[in-house]
Amino acid sequence: MASSNRTFDLAVIGCGIVGAACARAGTRAGLRTIIVEGSLAGGGATAAGMGHIVVMDGSEAQLALTLYSRRLWQQLIPELPEAAEYRSCGTLWIAEHEAELELARRKQAKLAGQGVACEILDARQLMEAEPCLRPGLAGALRVPDDGVLYPPIAAQWLWQQAQNAGAVMRSGAIVTRIQEQAIHVAGGDRIQAGAIIVAAGSQGAELIPEIPLRPRKGHLLITDRYPGFLRHQVVELGYLQRAHAGTESSVSFNLQPRATGQVLIGSSRQYSHDRAVEPDVLSRMLARAQSYVPRLGDLRGLRAWTGFRAATPDDLPCIGPLPNRPHIFAALGHEGLGITTSLGTAELLLAQMLGAEAPIPAGPFQPARFFIETSPAGHA
Amino acid sequence: MKTGSVTIIGAGPAGLAAAAAAAPYATVTLLDENPGPGGQIWRAGAGTTTAAAELWEPARQAGAQWLGGCRVVAADAHALLLENATGAQRLPWEKLVLAPGARERFLPFPGWTLPGVLGAGGLQALVKNGLDIRGQRVMVAGSGPLLLAAAAFLRSQGAIIAGITEQATRRQLAGLAWASLVSPEKRKQASGLFRQLRGVPYLTHCWVEAAEVQESSHKNSGWLAAVRLRRGNRRWREPCDWLASGFGLAPNIELARLLGCALAPAAEGRPSSIAVDDFQLASQSNIWCAGEITGIGGLELSLLEGRIAGLAAAGQTALARRWLKARDRQRHFARALARAARLDAELRRLPGDETVICRCEDVPLGRLREYHSWREARLLGRCGMGACQGRICSDITGWLWNWQYDTTRPPVTPARISTLALMAANAEKASSSEFIL
Amino acid sequence: MPETFTVFINGQPVTAGPETSVAALLLRERMVNRRSCAGQLRAAFCGMGICMECRVTIDSDAHGLGCMTFCRPNMKITTL
Numbered sequence: 001m002a003s004s005n006r007t008f009d010l011a012v013i014g015c016g017i018v019g020a021a022c023a024r025a026g027t028r029a030g031l032r033t034i035i036v037e038g039s040l041a042g043g044g045a046t047a048a049g050m051g052h053i054v055v056m057d058g059s060e061a062q063l064a065l066t067l068y069s070r071r072l073w074q075q076l077i078p079e080l081p082e083a084a085e086y087r088s089c090g091t092l093w094i095a096e097h098e099a100e101l102e103l104a105r106r107k108q109a110k111l112a113g114q115g116v117a118c119e120i121l122d123a124r125q126l127m128e129a130e131p132c133l134r135p136g137l138a139g140a141l142r143v144p145d146d147g148v149l150y151p152p153i154a155a156q157w158l159w160q161q162a163q164n165a166g167a168v169m170r171s172g173a174i175v176t177r178i179q180e181q182a183i184h185v186a187g188g189d190r191i192q193a194g195a196i197i198v199a200a201g202s203q204g205a206e207l208i209p210e211i212p213l214r215p216r217k218g219h220l221l222i223t224d225r226y227p228g229f230l231r232h233q234v235v236e237l238g239y240l241q242r243a244h245a246g247t248e249s250s251v252s253f254n255l256q257p258r259a260t261g262q263v264l265i266g267s268s269r270q271y272s273h274d275r276a277v278e279p280d281v282l283s284r285m286l287a288r289a290q291s292y293v294p295r296l297g298d299l300r301g302l303r304a305w306t307g308f309r310a311a312t313p314d315d316l317p318c319i320g321p322l323p324n325r326p327h328i329f330a331a332l333g334h335e336g337l338g339i340t341t342s343l344g345t346a347e348l349l350l351a352q353m354l355g356a357e358a359p360i361p362a363g364p365f366q367p368a369r370f371f372i373e374t375s376p377a378g379h380a
Numbered sequence: 381m382k383t384g385s386v387t388i389i390g391a392g393p394a395g396l397a398a399a400a401a402a403a404p405y406a407t408v409t410l411l412d413e414n415p416g417p418g419g420q421i422w423r424a425g426a427g428t429t430t431a432a433a434e435l436w437e438p439a440r441q442a443g444a445q446w447l448g449g450c451r452v453v454a455a456d457a458h459a460l461l462l463e464n465a466t467g468a469q470r471l472p473w474e475k476l477v478l479a480p481g482a483r484e485r486f487l488p489f490p491g492w493t494l495p496g497v498l499g500a501g502g503l504q505a506l507v508k509n510g511l512d513i514r515g516q517r518v519m520v521a522g523s524g525p526l527l528l529a530a531a532a533f534l535r536s537q538g539a540i541i542a543g544i545t546e547q548a549t550r551r552q553l554a555g556l557a558w559a560s561l562v563s564p565e566k567r568k569q570a571s572g573l574f575r576q577l578r579g580v581p582y583l584t585h586c587w588v589e590a591a592e593v594q595e596s597s598h599k600n601s602g603w604l605a606a607v608r609l610r611r612g613n614r615r616w617r618e619p620c621d622w623l624a625s626g627f628g629l630a631p632n633i634e635l636a637r638l639l640g641c642a643l644a645p646a647a648e649g650r651p652s653s654i655a656v657d658d659f660q661l662a663s664q665s666n667i668w669c670a671g672e673i674t675g676i677g678g679l680e681l682s683l684l685e686g687r688i689a690g691l692a693a694a695g696q697t698a699l700a701r702r703w704l705k706a707r708d709r710q711r712h713f714a715r716a717l718a719r720a721a722r723l724d725a726e727l728r729r730l731p732g733d734e735t736v737i738c739r740c741e742d743v744p745l746g747r748l749r750e751y752h753s754w755r756e757a758r759l760l761g762r763c764g765m766g767a768c769q770g771r772i773c774s775d776i777t778g779w780l781w782n783w784q785y786d787t788t789r790p791p792v793t794p795a796r797i798s799t800l801a802l803m804a805a806n807a808e809k810a811s812s813s814e815f816i817l
Numbered sequence: 818m819p820e821t822f823t824v825f826i827n828g829q830p831v832t833a834g835p836e837t838s839v840a841a842l843l844l845r846e847r848m849v850n851r852r853s854c855a856g857q858l859r860a861a862f863c864g865m866g867i868c869m870e871c872r873v874t875i876d877s878d879a880h881g882l883g884c885m886t887f888c889r890p891n892m893k894i895t896t897l
Contacts, residue, residue: 297798495860502864510837742855
């Protein structure tokens with residue numbers, strides 16, 4: 001194959017949304033770029049995800065990365081194809097009772113402090129904003145500039161941007177090993193590149209075993225079309241706590257209006273390698289959603305599926321060079337935020353690669369925090 | 381003394397035969413999505429036909445239970461999740477007989493989505509369910525013996541059959557006729573059908589190239605007005621009120637696949653079926669399959685397979701053994717028929733780039749040409765992402781490009797969220813009061 | 818159930834019986850039940866609960882399956 005005899009400035013492993021964004025950023029920086037994809041581009045976690053473009057404040061670093069990334073998405077929106085189904089529906093963080101509304105107020109203050117438009121809705125305003133919710137909820141935090149999109153098309157579009165700028169793809173190539181400045185693919189082929197970005201999602205763990213990635217399985221179910229049933233992405237405020245409670249499996253209420261009028265119902269979390277839809281988890285997830293939106297019970301579910309989020313122990317992605325192999329960069333471990341943070345990840349990584357000023361502090365995302373020998377102090 | 385319980389899904393000939401055979405020896409529950417037993421072939425609106433009653437009555441008298449009007453939306457190794465018009469229930473099972481029958485195969489052509497274009501068996505079913513077709517012109521088109529049965533039935537209900545077009549050549553049909561000599565029953569059926577259809581044009585190596593829409597000034601604006609027919613180099617227009625079109629049958633395998641039953645080897649581009657052993661046992665223990673699900677074979681084969689499956693599931697292997705030879709003879713005939721039935725390669729050229737292939741999501745052929753696999757077409761083109769879960773379009777893409785349909789997941793049919801919330805084993809209690817039969 | 822009764826299609830009373838499916842009734846009345854997602858007119862197609870083309874609002878159910886649902890007295894069917 002012609003591509004393997006050439007030398008590239010940048011090779012990206014994995015054409016999910018993160019890899020596609022990195023390839024696009026690479027070509028925009030003038031790098032001769034190749035992307036290596038083992039299966040279907042955008043067919044992994046990208047295809048399974050909800051596509052919620054959301055500001056999350058689980059930590060200061062997470063807030064910085066999601067906020068920066070959301071801004072990048074907003075700049076791209078006018079260019080996205082219609083099939084990417086971007087809708088600026090906003091997020092409603094639901095407070096079930098007064099104590100949660102207090103948490104919502106604190107969250108509001110924190111986000112507002114970062115310049116994020118957001119407002120507290122009381123019980124009545126919440127019912128007006130989202131009439132399908134059950135009565136008796138305390139209120140919500142509304143973040144109007146969050147949105148949703150259809151990730152496989154968004155990823156495909158990002159890749160096409162890279163391709164238009166000269167990037168090439170090596171598809172159907174399974175990467176067996178990476179070296180400084182070379183990728184080995186199954187069949188004995190080698191691809192030479194000045195820098196390598198590993199954006200292979202959960203499979204990244206096989207290439208960089210030092211990074212403790214674990215696949216965190218999630219279930220989703222989508223309904224038939226019910227235009228107007230739901231207006232916002234609606235998430236329970238306790239989502240973060242429930243999502244990362246560390247129990248065997250957790251479900252939380254997370255509902256998304258698709259551009260088609262379909263309702264996408266999430267979500268669940270469990271450490272697992274088993275791809276099967278689990279009746280027990282799925283039914284608990286649906287029961288929880290129904291407890292917030294009683295009329296949801298009458299809607300028809302068409303299809304359920306699962307996907308794997310690549311999770312790190314500290315719930316922050318790895319975005320940066322490997323301490324022992326500085327030409328190899330990780331873009332891994334985005335957990336449930338890969339769609340949102342794909343654009344920010346790409347920019348942050350390219351800045352580090354090219355020695356440019358980082359758009360947000362890169363320190364918390366360094367893979368070095370997981371490399372015991374090279375950083376004995378570590379990061380908790 | 382009855383030992384064990386047998387749950388039978390599908391109350392067509394195979395399921396009814398299984399119920400009748402198993403009922404004396406086991407506690408039998410027979411369920412079907414239609415309100416009464418009979419399946420597609422013995423459909424009788426909300427009631428029961430004589431043929432169905434002849435099998436069902438002894439089963440019922442032996443204690444078999446009827447669960448009509450409910451669909452199986454999910455299943456695991458212990459229970460079925462059922463939904464009816466008003467509620468849902470988890471139904472535990474010990475032994476399962478799957479007899480879900482088949483659906484029609486549809487091939488696309490310009491205009492096949494117009495109101496007034498239906499499946500051949502589909503129009504027949506709708507007439508049985510109350511559509512009055514007296515004095516209306518029906519074109520019957522496609523392939524296979526089902527066309528004759530549909531045309532004869534529609535004629536008996538007062539329809540004017542404008543013609544029957546069969547895509548196979550006369551020579552191919554002669555091959556089928558030879559195959560049918562193996563089976564006197566089939567021979568009798570065929571001559572009976574032709575007698576009922578005396579005077580109706582029957583055109584071989586002929587097909588509908590396009591369906592035309594009624595113009596906007598007409599009272600039936602937007603509906604089918606006529607079909608464009610082609611036979612060799614001859615092309616003409618035939619006005620009609622309805623087009624009943626079908627290209628044979630495809631087994632309903634989804635539930636069996638969900639339960640982990642292995643597929644039988646299938647020739648390229650042909651519908652898949654479930655593999656069974658001599659006693660109709662599938663690759664999963666305690667699951668027997670009977671009727672069209674094991675490969676399209678028609679009424680006699682379905683009855684024999686159903687009887688064997690019912691007896692085997694009820695532990696009566698010795699009794700079941702008596703029917704194997706007769707079953708094998710019918711199966712031999714069915715396989716010969718399947719081998720002889722071929723779709724003309726020209727039919728692949730009928731749909732144009734604008735012709736919708738995925739009816740749920742309106743995905744046209746031209747867009748599908750951009751993709752290389754079923755999964756890519758789904759993810760990037762929404763093909764098969766709608767309410768039918770790809771049942772109609774995946775068969776077409778399988779025929780066009782040999783794309784493989786990927787895994788089956790619950791729910792196997794669209795179901796209420798409140799139903800799906802009962803999928804878990806520990807949800808059993810909460811559900812029992814919700815199911816109203 | 819009585820032999821015939823009234824059902825309502827888009828508010829208009831129509832006579833039907835318990836042996837008539839909603840899809841058959843709509844075809845009989847030459848009523849198109851729905852528009853596809855791209856806006857095409859669609860009516861019942863497979864007639865046996867597979868293709869889902871006959872989806873129509875039946876009472877409060879926005880995606881009732883017309884070919885698998887039999888008419889009941891005072892049923893309200895809303896098309897398109």
